[in-house]
Amino acid sequence: MNARNHVNESRIEDYADLGMEAIRSVRLTDLPAIVAIDASGSSIYCKSKHEASPKT
Numbered sequence: 001m002n003a004r005n006h007v008n009e010s011r012i013e014d015y016a017d018l019g020m021e022a023i024r025s026v027r028l029t030d031l032p033a034i035v036a037i038d039a040s041g042s043s044i045y046c047k048s049k050h051e052a053s054p055k056t
Helices: 016-021 044-052
Strands: 007-014 023-028
Touching: none
Parallel strands: none
Antiparallel strands: 007 023
16 A cells, blocks of 8 residues: 555645654545554553453
């Protein structure tokens, strides 16, 4: 899969002088993604590891 085919809009929001490291706002369509950090900063991966660990 090539993500380039799913980008509808890309706009630099800040730090344009950094080139590829600039902060961008990107609008995508039909690109499967997994968000691993929720709005409060918790990681789904850490939660999953903790829930999957054996209970003693």
